[in-house]
Every structure is written in C-alpha cells, then in structure tokens.
Amino acid sequence: MSGHSSYTPSNGFSRWLDNRLPIVRLAHDSFVSYPTPRNLNYFWTFGGILSLMLVAQIVTGIVLVMHYTPESTMAFGSVEHIMRDVNYGWLLRYLHANGASMFFVAVYLHMFRGLYYGSYKAPREVLWILGVIIFLLMMATGFMGYVLPWGQMSFWGAKVITSLFSAIPIVGDSVTTWLWGGYSVDNPTLNRFFSLHFLLPFMIAGVVILHVWALHVVGQNNPSGVEVTDVNKDTVAFTPYATTKDGFAMLCFLIFYSWFVFYVPNFLGHADNYIPANALVTPAHIVPEWYYLPFYAILRAVPSKLGGVIAMFSAIALLAFLPWLDTSKVRSATFRPVYRAFFWILVIVCLGLGYLGSQPPTDGTTFVARIFTSYYFMHFLVILPLLGLFETPLKLPTSIADAILAKTGSAAAMGHAAVAEPNTKG
Numbered sequence: 198m199s200g201h202s203s204y205t206p207s208n209g210f211s212r213w214l215d216n217r218l219p220i221v222r223l224a225h226d227s228f229v230s231y232p233t234p235r236n237l238n239y240f241w242t243f244g245g246i247l248s249l250m251l252v253a254q255i256v257t258g259i260v261l262v263m264h265y266t267p268e269s270t271m272a273f274g275s276v277e278h279i280m281r282d283v284n285y286g287w288l289l290r291y292l293h294a295n296g297a298s299m300f301f302v303a304v305y306l307h308m309f310r311g312l313y314y315g316s317y318k319a320p321r322e323v324l325w326i327l328g329v330i331i332f333l334l335m336m337a338t339g340f341m342g343y344v345l346p347w348g349q350m351s352f353w354g355a356k357v358i359t360s361l362f363s364a365i366p367i368v369g370d371s372v373t374t375w376l377w378g379g380y381s382v383d384n385p386t387l388n389r390f391f392s393l394h395f396l397l398p399f400m401i402a403g404v405v406i407l408h409v410w411a412l413h414v415v416g417q418n419n420p421s422g423v424e425v426t427d428v429n430k431d432t433v434a435f436t437p438y439a440t441t442k443d444g445f446a447m448l449c450f451l452i453f454y455s456w457f458v459f460y461v462p463n464f465l466g467h468a469d470n471y472i473p474a475n476a477l478v479t480p481a482h483i484v485p486e487w488y489y490l491p492f493y494a495i496l497r498a499v500p501s502k503l504g505g506v507i508a509m510f511s512a513i514a515l516l517a518f519l520p521w522l523d524t525s526k527v528r529s530a531t532f533r534p535v536y537r538a539f540f541w542i543l544v545i546v547c548l549g550l551g552y553l554g555s556q557p558p559t560d561g562t563t564f565v566a567r568i569f570t571s572y573y574f575m576h577f578l579v580i581l582p583l584l585g586l587f588e589t590p591l592k593l594p595t596s597i598a599d600a601i602l603a604k605t606g607s608a609a610a611m612g613h614a615a616v617a618e619p620n621t622k623g
C-alpha cells in the first residue's frame with residue numbers, strides 16, 4: 198500500500214530539500230495522495246480526533262506545569278491558584294481534565310470500531326498491538342495525572358491502586374514500597390507520579406508514530422472488510438476527501454468537548470477531589486475515573502486480591518492476542534450476523550461493568566459483576582475462537598466498489614459514479 202511516490206518538487210528549494218531530507222515527500226505521500234478506501238464511515242475519523250486530543254493534552258499540560266507545584270503540602274493549593282489567579286487558568290485546567298475524558302471517549306469508540314470491523318486481523322496485527330500498548334500507556338498516564346491535584350480521591354485512588362501490587366506473592370510488599378518511594382503514599386510518590394505523567398504522553402506520541410506508520414504499510418481496513426483490489430475504483434485520495442471529513446468530525450467533537458468544559462466542567466470528576474488529601478480520613482466510597490470503571494468492576498468481582506489483579510490486567514493484555522483468538526476469515530461484522538449479535542452483547546456487558554464499578558459493592562452487584570466478568574473473558578477466549586469455525590458468513594462483495602454498489606442498489610449508477618469521479622491521486 199506504500200506504493201510509489203507521486204510527489205514532484207515544484208521549485209528549486211523543494212528540489213534541494215527533497216534530495217537531502219524528503220520530509221515534504223513523506224507528508225505528501227502519507228496525507229495528500231495516500232489512497233483511502235472510498236467507503237470509510239465516520240468511525241474512521243476517531244484516529245484523527247485522537248491525534249488532535251493528544252496534542253491538546255500536551256499543550257494544555259505544558260502550560261499547567263508552569264503554574265503547578267509537585268510537592269505534597271503545596272500541590273492542592275497550586276491547583277486552586279491556577280483556578281483562581283492564573284489568567285484563564287480555570288480554562289486550561291478544565292480543558293486538560295475534561296480532555297482526558299474526551300480522549301478516552303474517542304479511544305473506546307476507536308477500539309470498538311476495530312472490534313466491529315475486524316481491523317485487528319491480518320495484516321493489521323502489529324498496528325492493533327501498538328494500539329493496545331498506547332491504551333495501556335493512556336491508562337497509566339490518566340491514573341498518575343489524577344493524583345497530581347492531591348485531593349482526597351487523588352490520594353485514596355493512588356493508595357488503593359498501588360496497594361494492589363502488594364498482592365504479588367513474596368515480592369509484593371517490596372514492590373509497593375518501591376512504587377511509593379517510602380512506606381506510604383506521600384511526597385516522594387507525588388514527585389515520581391508527576392515526573393512520569395509528564396514523560397508518558399511523549400512516549401504515547403512515539404508509539405502513535407509507529408501506529409500510523411504500520412497503518413500506512415498495510416493500508417486502512419474499511420466497513421466491508423475486503424481489501425483494495427483496484428486502486429482506481431476502490432480508493433480516493435486522502436486529500437481532500439479524508440481530510441475534509443476528518444476536519445468536520447473534529448469540529449463536531451470539539452463542540453461536544455466544549456460543552457463539558459463550559460457547561461458541566463466537574464460532571465465527570467468527583468466532588469471529594471476538592472477536599473485536600475488527608476491520610477487519616479478515608480472517603481465513604483472510593484471510585485476511579487469513569488474510564489477505569491469496567492476494569493475496576495472486574496478487579497472487585499474476583500474474590501481473591503491477587504486473582505482480581507490478574508483478572509484486571511488480563512482483561513487488557515488479552516486484547517493483544519485478539520488477532521489470533523478470532524479464527525474467522527471474514528473481517529467485518531456486516532457479513533457475520535452471529536458475531537454481530539455477540540459484539541453487541543459485549544458492548545452491553547462492558548457498559549454494565551462500568552455501571553457496576555461505580556456502585557458500592559453489595560451481594561447483588563458483586564454477583565452480576567461476576568457473571569459479566571466471566572462473559573467478558575468467554576467472549577474472547579471461547580466464543581471468538583469457536584465462532585470462526587462454525588459461523589456461516591454472508592456472501593462477501595468482490596471489491597470495495599462492489600460493496601458500495603450493493604448498498605446503493607444501482608449497479609449502473611455506480612458504474613457511472615466510478616467513471617465520473619475518478620481517483621484524484623497522482
């Protein structure tokens with residue numbers, strides 16, 4: 198899919214640069230003439246939205262750091278100082294805090310898009326695994342960022358999650374002491390979390406470059422799940438088609454994001470985090486941020502502490518093996534009616550786990566969380582491997598152009614469209 202380059206330097210300077218560092222050629226071949234399947238729907242805009250959100254988080258974060266103090270007696274006060282005294286400090290902080298939530302909204306849609314259309318299947322396994330690594334790094338970054346305001350939920354959230362490591366046999370306690378930098382969550386813990394929270398987004402940016410590189414080597418999947426057979430009929434140039442669509446989607450997403458920032462900036466947070474951290478007062482109900490809730494429910498569903506920790510990490514690690522767990526040759530759920538039904542059950546189970554993770558544990562919620570946790574693992578470890586062997590998929594279109602024909606139902610009209618709107622790539 199990388200193909201030959203269609204870039205022609207237009208003047209002396211660009212020719213000079215192109216012979217020394219063909220960076221404009223790289224950008225042109227990747228984001229202008231790059232052949233894009235012509236049937237992509239709006240679920241393919243979330244990769245661009247995620248890139249935008251990563252930049253937004255880094256930019257707002259860098260300015261926040263100019264006013265924040267990573268020291269346990271001053272951190273809470275410095276955040277209040279940002280909110281009250283720094284010019285537009287409230288805006289920066291709300292953009293950053295809500296930005297984290299928006300990042301996760303986009304990443305979950307991006308991942309479930311991949312699950313629905315089978316984008317993790319060969320030849321996109323490495324692209325997918327790089328995505329799972331990004332997801333893990335995002336989880337770590339969000340967790341450490343939430344600790345920085347040093348409110349009650351920051352402190353107790355850090356305490357609960359870091360204490361999980363003490364469940365590791367033999368070395369557990371030493372590992373926890375090492376993570377804390379002492380014998381409790383305290384200033385050294387805040388310092389190291391601050392350092393890592395600063396570093397990790399740049400590591401994410403590095404892995405995103407590999408992710409997009411892998412994408413450009415194998416090419417994009419598409420809603421039909423069949424590969425490009427004829428570049429002229431099946432694809433359009435990335436610019437202007439995908440760029441315009443991505444731009445429009447980004448604008449809509451920014452409106453959604455702004456609504457949270459300007460109208461309900463604390464809706465996704467927790468009121469207890471406006472109380473300074475106090476090691477002697479435990480909040481009545483410790484809950485993580487919404488985007489961790491399904492995993493938190495899995496953690497609590499398992500009776501043993503070590504078992505819960507293993508289940509929680511396995512729930513994510515499992516995703517890396519998905520390309521081999523799903524044995525079906527067909528990618529898109531559009532042509533897999535049985536898989537499609539199981540996909541929607543999985544969506545409901547994940548939402549259900551999220552709800553259960555937000556509730557104080559009772560016998561009833563724990564019982565349902567156990568059923569949902571079992572289902573989550575069964576989906577990947579039992580249902581997907583077997584379904585590929587027993588499911589009869591619908592007839593696949595012979596090409597992407599054919600898939601569009603089937604949708605519009607007019608072969609003649611489409612034949613015309615393909616001629617009337619040729620691929621504009623060079």
Ligand code: HEM
Pocket residue numbers: 240241242243244245247248251304307308311314316317321324325327328329331332401405408409412416417418419
């Ligand atoms: C910072 C986070 C991420 C960024 C910036 C990012 C960026 C992108 C971009 C720009 C694309 C191409 C456009 C699109 O398909 O939407 C893409 C595709 C893809 N991403 Fe991501 N991604 C991120 C996280 C993830 C995660 C967490 C996963 C999965 C665990 C993932 C899996 C994929 C897959 C499988 C594709 C190919 C989709 C296809 O062609 O059908 N990505 N990503």
